[in-house]
Amino acid sequence: MFSEPRSGRLAAWGNALSAGSVSPDEAASAIVGEDAVHRVEGLPGEATPVGLTLALGRLRVLGVTGWRVALPAPGHPLGLSGPAEFNARAMEAEEAVTGFGAPYGLVPRVTEMGPAGDVRVEVVWRCLAVREAPPADVPSLGEAERELAEALRDATTALTRLDVAASGPAADAAREAYRARAEAGAEILAPGYPPRAVRVLELARRVGLLVGLAYDGGHGGAASASEMAARGAALRPVERVARRARVAAYNAYVEERERER
Structure with a gap:
């Protein structure tokens, strides 16, 4: 009931990093939260998944200067701007982030493993191209x-x-x-x-x-x-x-x- 979407944490602390308000390690730690690990796959120039700190730094070099959140639901593509592949993945995950300044987005895939009471949560963010257009249905x-x-x-x-x-x-x-x-x-x-x-x-x-x-x-x-x-x-x-x-x-x-x- 009080869970914060992982896309919210990534956008908020990614933006704080872009503003110079926190260090890369502080941002990555806050984004990971109580999860075991976060990695990013599909990053331009990287053949295998990389750690969150490296990924955020690489995306800044590629031109991303801020992050927006998408929280879509069936019949309501809230925060999405396309293309179809990104929208479909985000709709399935029910959340995503899109870059500001460069056309990249991230969609999380969450995996839980381990026995009850000792569950390990791993998150892999898939980096995909996004359309640079106003996000759907986001109010001021x-x-x-x-x-x-x-x-x-x-x-x-x-x-x-x-x-x-x-x-x-x-x-x-x-x-x-x-x-x-x-x-x-x-x-x-x-x-x-x-x-x-x-x-x-x-x-x-x-x-x-x-x-x-x-x-x-x-x-x-x-x-x-x-x-x-x-x-x-x-x-x-x-x-x-x-x-x-x-x-x-x-x-x-x-x-x-x-x-x-």
Whole structure:
């Protein structure tokens, strides 16, 4: 429920690296997070997969000066600009990053191995050509913030009417985890992002919490097929708005660069 897309981490810390706010090793460490290792395959000039630090450096030499995020879903190519091969891979992965300044994109392939309780996660990013065109359906930060506020209000009203009350041990644990993270001052975005981007991403995460808890249901939750359909109809537009807002927040660094041109 609180998982950050790997493409978000790569874009945010890749942008911080481009801005000179962090070192290459700091950026790579933040992108890898709790995963075991990240590598990049298909990089121009490299016959085999290479480490993330080397890959980010090579892509900067090739002209990439920033990163955008794509979080596509069926029927919604959010953040994509083509061509077809890249879009298909990104749609399958449900995320990707695209370079700003040079036509390269990265799509992750995640592999889990090992026994339960000791799972090792490895990520291989496939480097592909992308079309240099405006990404699909990405709002400005201002638009995203307004849409989120409206969606949160509308969803709350609809779910109250449907008597969907997210309660019970699982819902309580989710809320407590969210509060604990907030109190710990967990970093929302990498250094160098504008405060508004941080605010929009945090609001998108709050909306995601509401959606997740409402889908889980609980006491007073809908039970019949028609009630489940009504719940889905109320939540799907909110999910879409939250995804658009997350992409707008992660892409804020590049959007500022474009305005400076």
